[in-house]
Amino acid sequence: MNITLLFGTETGNSEMLCEDIESEFEGDHDFTISSLADVDPAAMETNTFHVVVCSSYGDGELPASAQPFADKVEKTKPDLTGLRFAIFGLGDSDYETFGEGSHQLADLLVAAGATQIGPRIVHDVQSGDLAEDVAYPWFTERVAEAEAAMEDA
Amino acid sequence: MTRKIAIVGAGPSGCYLAQSLLKLCKGDEPQIDMIDRLPVPYGLVRYGVAADHQGTKAVTRQFARLFERQGVGFVGNLSIGAEGDLTLDALREAYDVVVLAAGLSRDRKLGLEGEDLDGVIGAGTLTRCWNDHPDHADDTVTHGKRVVIVGQGNVAMDVLRILAKGAGEFEGSDLSDTHIDRIAAAGIEAIDIVGRSPAHLAKFDPVMVKEIGKIAGLKFEIADLGLSEGQDDPRLEAVTGLESSDDPRCTVTFRFGWTPTRFVGEGHVTAAHFARADGTETLDIPCDAVISAVGFRADDTLERDALVAAASDIDTGRLAPGLYAAGWFRRGPRGTIPENRTDSQAVAEAIAADLADMPEVDKPGSAALFARFDHLTDYAGWQRIDAHEQASAGEGRVRRKLADRAEMLKLALKAMETTP
Numbered sequence: 001m002n003i004t005l006l007f008g009t010e011t012g013n014s015e016m017l018c019e020d021i022e023s024e025f026e027g028d029h030d031f032t033i034s035s036l037a038d039v040d041p042a043a044m045e046t047n048t049f050h051v052v053v054c055s056s057y058g059d060g061e062l063p064a065s066a067q068p069f070a071d072k073v074e075k076t077k078p079d080l081t082g083l084r085f086a087i088f089g090l091g092d093s094d095y096e097t098f099g100e101g102s103h104q105l106a107d108l109l110v111a112a113g114a115t116q117i118g119p120r121i122v123h124d125v126q127s128g129d130l131a132e133d134v135a136y137p138w139f140t141e142r143v144a145e146a147e148a149a150m151e152d153a
Numbered sequence: 154m155t156r157k158i159a160i161v162g163a164g165p166s167g168c169y170l171a172q173s174l175l176k177l178c179k180g181d182e183p184q185i186d187m188i189d190r191l192p193v194p195y196g197l198v199r200y201g202v203a204a205d206h207q208g209t210k211a212v213t214r215q216f217a218r219l220f221e222r223q224g225v226g227f228v229g230n231l232s233i234g235a236e237g238d239l240t241l242d243a244l245r246e247a248y249d250v251v252v253l254a255a256g257l258s259r260d261r262k263l264g265l266e267g268e269d270l271d272g273v274i275g276a277g278t279l280t281r282c283w284n285d286h287p288d289h290a291d292d293t294v295t296h297g298k299r300v301v302i303v304g305q306g307n308v309a310m311d312v313l314r315i316l317a318k319g320a321g322e323f324e325g326s327d328l329s330d331t332h333i334d335r336i337a338a339a340g341i342e343a344i345d346i347v348g349r350s351p352a353h354l355a356k357f358d359p360v361m362v363k364e365i366g367k368i369a370g371l372k373f374e375i376a377d378l379g380l381s382e383g384q385d386d387p388r389l390e391a392v393t394g395l396e397s398s399d400d401p402r403c404t405v406t407f408r409f410g411w412t413p414t415r416f417v418g419e420g421h422v423t424a425a426h427f428a429r430a431d432g433t434e435t436l437d438i439p440c441d442a443v444i445s446a447v448g449f450r451a452d453d454t455l456e457r458d459a460l461v462a463a464a465s466d467i468d469t470g471r472l473a474p475g476l477y478a479a480g481w482f483r484r485g486p487r488g489t490i491p492e493n494r495t496d497s498q499a500v501a502e503a504i505a506a507d508l509a510d511m512p513e514v515d516k517p518g519s520a521a522l523f524a525r526f527d528h529l530t531d532y533a534g535w536q537r538i539d540a541h542e543q544a545s546a547g548e549g550r551v552r553r554k555l556a557d558r559a560e561m562l563k564l565a566l567k568a569m570e571t572t573p
């Protein structure tokens with residue numbers, strides 16, 4: 001399957017997780033990795049499965065590299081019908097707004113017509129788990145669901 | 154030929170720089186060594202970021218990859234510069250490229266009368282002490298009952314939060330009992346946090362103030378709100394939203410629009426004096442301690458100011474051929490960890506571009522350093538310190554840091570010792 005990994009990050013954890021996912025599943029899929037900052041929402045292809053990894057900053061806000069993307073979606077209101085995505089959050093449960101960044105982004109994509117595949121989960125930096133250990137099984141499940149959904153379509 | 158690159162300073166800028174260089178030079182990776190004067194890496198992530206912000210410190214998991222999987226070397230316990238173990242020129246002899254990512258390790262002085270009184274201390278020094286930096290183990294102040302904090306940036310908020318928390322509020326942190334007990338013993342009753350700007354222009358991030366609002370047993374007083382009349386700003390909202398406890402043990406007063414003028418006392422500080430910028434009003438706060446959180450500057454070891462003044466292109470980090478600067482050392486004491494990432498990526502691009510035109514000379518790299526010195530430590534040495542610190546963590550703490558350099562070195566040099 002064609003998979004585009006998109007990251008929204010400030011300190012680089014989300015980008016590293018995308019790279020980890022790529023190396024872990026390299027043999028099985030064709031991957032492209034981009035920063036959300038470089039993505040034109042209107043040009044997102046419906047024949048690739050988009051997997052977004054995004055952290056939270058400030059008081060539950062989007063990380064800096066995801067902000068221009070969100071602004072573009074809000075301003076240009078692209079029709080994302082047919083686009084399938086899954087989203088994985090990075091966060092810190094010390095903040096009351098745990099995982100709000102990825103939550104906001106998911107809502108935004110769904111409001112623009114995209115279809116979310118499976119649940120969003122958020123890695124908690126306080127948990128002691130490595131993000132990749134949480135993300136790999138999640139990723140495998142989402143890919144299976146996306147494959148099924150794309151076959152049905 | 155494999156290029157040899159030395160990065161002086163294993164803080165976030167140095168780590169991001171190494172990460173970015175390896176990405177840009179994929180297929181033709183240079184040998185990168187990160188050199189630090191301490192036997193432990195990560196700079197202010199370990200020694201600046203507050204003990205109760207472990208989430209922020211977790212960025213070191215990312216940096217550990219460099220050493221554990223990406224072939225970057227760590228050369229610890231080696232200080233570079235005129236007063237250090239090795240001069241910068243000698244280091245440049247051994248490497249194709251040297252990058253100075255040594256941060257800014259001194260507190261900026263206010264240049265005011267009374268600044269050298271006992272009881273007046275810089276926030277960088279104090280937070281290094283709280284973080285168990287081996288050079289600052291005893292650099293603290295007797296807090297007394299009344300503390301004044303000068304400055305209202307995020308570092309000032311860190312200081313306020315640690316001083317204002319109760320002894321039981323450090324669960325999950327790595328603040329040692331020595332520091333907690335010392336602060337608790339003072340029984341601080343009043344903390345005034347005083348800044349030059351009006352509330353709506355203050356330097357703190359609102360979320361830092363909201364976090365202070367969660368501490369139990371505090372009464373908040375917010376003065377000088379008149380300066381922000383008619384303004385609508387998240388910072389203003391954050392301070393006005395602070396809710397006082399019914400049964401306070403300590404009063405925290407935010408004061409805005411005051412410039413410090415002098416500190417008064419005989420031997421030990423007894424009051425901090427402030428004035429309005431236009432001189433119309435003055436304010437004297439009796440106190441037992443003053444903590445100034447007004448920025449940072451370089452120590453003189455690497456002659457930073459001269460190097461930066463003579464730089465060929467400081468915006469891209471180019472100081473001289475083969476010599477670069479990154480992070481706080483390059484751009485001054487501004488910006489959080491994410492800003493160093495962007496900064497280091499730009500400097501890495503400059504280096505990668507210049508490498509193409511650099512003459513091919515066979516430089517010895519770290520072999521020259523290990524041949525010359527027998528006190529150097531490596532990444533495995535840090536891993537032993539790290540494991541020891543985590544294993545000896547007290548109840549409710551994530552680690553117990555070694556604050557004594559000799560103890561750190563004993564662990565770090567262990568495997569390197571040769572039996573007679």
Ligand SMILES: Cc1cc2nc3c(=O)[nH]c(=O)nc-3n(C[C@H](O)[C@H](O)[C@H](O)COP(=O)(O)OP(=O)(O)OC[C@H]3O[C@@H](n4cnc5c(N)ncnc54)[C@H](O)[C@@H]3O)c2cc1C
Pocket residue numbers: 161162163164165166167188189190191194195196197198200201202203206209231232233234237254255256257258276277280308311454455479480481482487488489490491493
């Ligand atoms: C008290 C405090 C709290 C902070 N809290 C946060 C926070 O919560 N979140 C956030 O994002 N940012 C925070 N910051 C900012 C952040 O720490 C800095 O942006 C960042 O550390 C700067 O990185 P650097 O690599 O340039 O310098 P540093 O982190 O200072 O690293 C410099 C390294 O160089 C080494 N070194 C210095 N001189 C020499 C020499 N002559 N030879 C060899 N090695 C040398 C030092 O030992 C050190 O390891 C805080 C800063 C301070 C001071």
Ligand SMILES: Cc1cc2nc3c(=O)[nH]c(=O)nc-3n(C[C@H](O)[C@H](O)[C@H](O)COP(=O)(O)O)c2cc1C
Pocket residue numbers: 008009010011012013014015054055056057058059060061063090091092093095096097098099100101125208209
């Ligand atoms: C200043 C600051 C504010 C943060 N705010 C939040 C937040 O509101 N909610 C949350 O879940 N995580 C928050 N975090 C935690 C980050 O999202 C978490 O550390 C994440 O791993 C960072 O990933 P990144 O490197 O990809 O940006 C915050 C971290 C910092 C340093």
